[in-house]
Amino acid sequence: MNFTRNSHFYSLFVHVISINASYLFISVIFKVASLLAALAHPGHIVTYAPGDSLPCRRDPS
Secondary structure (H helix, E strand, C coil), X not given: CHHHHHHHHHHHHHHHHHHHHXXXXXXXXXXXXXXXXXXXXXXXXXXXXCCCXXXXXXXXX
């Protein structure tokens, strides 16, 4: 019975880590897309989400 309990705990632990990794991956995807948009359209203001207070603008060169 102890082995079953440990096995269940391990599978739950792996599941939680995989969920956190998925959120991290999605966050990185959005940040990379934002950076590419800023590079493609340097005159436009890029925001991560509606209502975000941190606009990102490249310096004109």
